[in-house]
Amino acid sequence: MKTLLLENILTAMNIQPKIKQKGIRIQTVTYDRFEIRSHTLYFRWNNTEVPVKSIKNYKNVFIVTDTPFSYMERLNPEQIIMVKDLKDTFYKFTSYYRHLFNIPVVAITGTCGKTTTKEMLKHILEETHNVQATISSKNADYYNLPYLMGIDKDTDVAVFETAVSSKGDMTESCKYFYPTIGIMTMIDVDHTDDIRSFDDYLAEKAKIMQGMNNEGTLILNTDDPYLSSIDTSKFKGEIKTFGKNKDAIFRIKKYQYNSSGMTYWIEYKKREYKGYIPGLGEHNVYNAAASLAAAAILGVDLHYALKRLSTYHHIGSHFQIIEGRNQITLVDDTWKSNPASLRKGLETLSKIAFPSQRKIAVLGRMASLGKYADEEYEKAGHLLGDLGVDVLITKGAIAKDFAKPAIEAGVNPHNVYHFSDAEEMKRFFDSFLIPNDIVYFKTGGNDTDFDDVIEYLRS
Numbered sequence: 087m088k089t090l091l092l093e094n095i096l097t098a099m100n101i102q103p104k105i106k107q108k109g110i111r112i113q114t115v116t117y118d119r120f121e122i123r124s125h126t127l128y129f130r131w132n133n134t135e136v137p138v139k140s141i142k143n144y145k146n147v148f149i150v151t152d153t154p155f156s157y158m159e160r161l162n163p164e165q166i167i168m169v170k171d172l173k174d175t176f177y178k179f180t181s182y183y184r185h186l187f188n189i190p191v192v193a194i195t196g197t198c199g200k201t202t203t204k205e206m207l208k209h210i211l212e213e214t215h216n217v218q219a220t221i222s223s224k225n226a227d228y229y230n231l232p233y234l235m236g237i238d239k240d241t242d243v244a245v246f247e248t249a250v251s252s253k254g255d256m257t258e259s260c261k262y263f264y265p266t267i268g269i270m271t272m273i274d275v276d277h278t279d280d281i282r283s284f285d286d287y288l289a290e291k292a293k294i295m296q297g298m299n300n301e302g303t304l305i306l307n308t309d310d311p312y313l314s315s316i317d318t319s320k321f322k323g324e325i326k327t328f329g330k331n332k333d334a335i336f337r338i339k340k341y342q343y344n345s346s347g348m349t350y351w352i353e354y355k356k357r358e359y360k361g362y363i364p365g366l367g368e369h370n371v372y373n374a375a376a377s378l379a380a381a382a383i384l385g386v387d388l389h390y391a392l393k394r395l396s397t398y399h400h401i402g403s404h405f406q407i408i409e410g411r412n413q414i415t416l417v418d419d420t421w422k423s424n425p426a427s428l429r430k431g432l433e434t435l436s437k438i439a440f441p442s443q444r445k446i447a448v449l450g451r452m453a454s455l456g457k458y459a460d461e462e463y464e465k466a467g468h469l470l471g472d473l474g475v476d477v478l479i480t481k482g483a484i485a486k487d488f489a490k491p492a493i494e495a496g497v498n499p500h501n502v503y504h505f506s507d508a509e510e511m512k513r514f515f516d517s518f519l520i521p522n523d524i525v526y527f528k529t530g531g532n533d534t535d536f537d538d539v540i541e542y543l544r545s
Contacts, residue, residue, distance in 0.1 A: 189237070198271065204220055268295070378391050435475075481511065
């Protein structure tokens with residue numbers, strides 16, 4: 087973070103600095119008490135216990151709080167910054183810090199594709215720009231402040247995921263980042279355990295426009311039916327689109343599967359560009375198109391951006407092809423499982439499998455579906471049959487719900503198995519797998535048994 091004067095922070099938060107608070111440099115701003123050190127401004131959320139004893143070992147530690155706490159009398163009075171509304175005060179600070187930097191900030195949201203699109207855009211930019219970005223898929227609200235504080239005088243551009251798992255998440259994230267460019271990748275059912283209605287989930291995602299103050303540039307997947315339905319009438323900025331639709335500004339003309347990636351052709355401003363992205367699946371072409379659109383808006387030459395993308399390396403467990411023992415192929419797609427990502431994974435599996443290969447799907451539960459769970463498991467089960475999956479293996483009680491609709495859709499009931507733990511699966515695979523099998527793994531439960539089995543089957 088940029089070192090700040092405490093008096094300037096207090097003024098930005100509408101607090102009159104005391105004499106002993108002037109001239110103090112702040113080098114850390116946090117709401118995690120375990121990060122308190124010298125020259126720290128600490129926001130005390132949820133009446134958390136303050137480590138007064140350890141604070142006394144540091145210089146210039148200041149606590150912003152709206153309620154008294156134990157042993158606060160042991161600290162110097164100027165260390166206590168008592169406020170009426172902690173939340174309001176905190177967001178005054180985040181606004182102050184964010185607006186110290188006149189840089190483009192890209193916010194990426196959507197049900198699937200956030201992390202990959204962010205990583206692709208970061209990869210395009212990082213050779214020529216100093217980029218502050220979300221780490222891997224760590225996009226929970228807890229990380230927002232550290233990501234914001236990672237912006238400093240050397241930062242050229244920031245690229246953040248803005249995830250939505252409950253109401254208010256999008257608005258809150260935008261109060262940290264104040265994005266100037268927003269990307270919406272695609273929308274489908276997810277997180278409907280906390281956000282009970284899919285319409286409310288979609289509306290929450292669409293609040294990215296309000297978070298941008300209805301200004302800047304919004305990049306939309308024009309092929310997504312749900313994104314096409316959102317009301318953009320109040321958005322005063324530019325809207326750029328990507329997709330196969332003939333009216334898309336970044337139009338995907340065609341693509342083809344190669345052994346380890348996708349070759350694709352994009353039309354932009356009446357010119358056609360050819361690109362290659364490592365990683366299989368139509369969804370990767372869409373993610374590439376979204377990242378190219380953002381790069382172009384940021385002033386990056388498209389030929390350069392395409393060249394950079396051709397050297398992109400996917401995050402692990404995102405449809406990761408692994409050589410298995412005894413000439414089997416493993417596909418590790420266990421990073422997440424919701425209806426959209428499972429559908430894309432199974433469709434890609436059916437595209438890359440040879441006619442001679444047995445397609446084996448090993449599925450754990452899909453996460454966070456709420457009242458839509460029965461419907462979505464039924465759809466996914468039918469898809470397994472429609473795509474010609476030869477063998478279905480489920481793990482965990484909830485994942486059993488894939489089996490009945492899969493059998494109804496044509497999966498041989500003698501080729502449907504269920505297991506409860508990794509050791510059972512290992513023993514089964516030892517006697518069941520034959521050379522040339524392709525085995526696809528997908529779960530949304532952060533199930534380490536899947537990691538264990540995949541590692542066991544590696545060559």
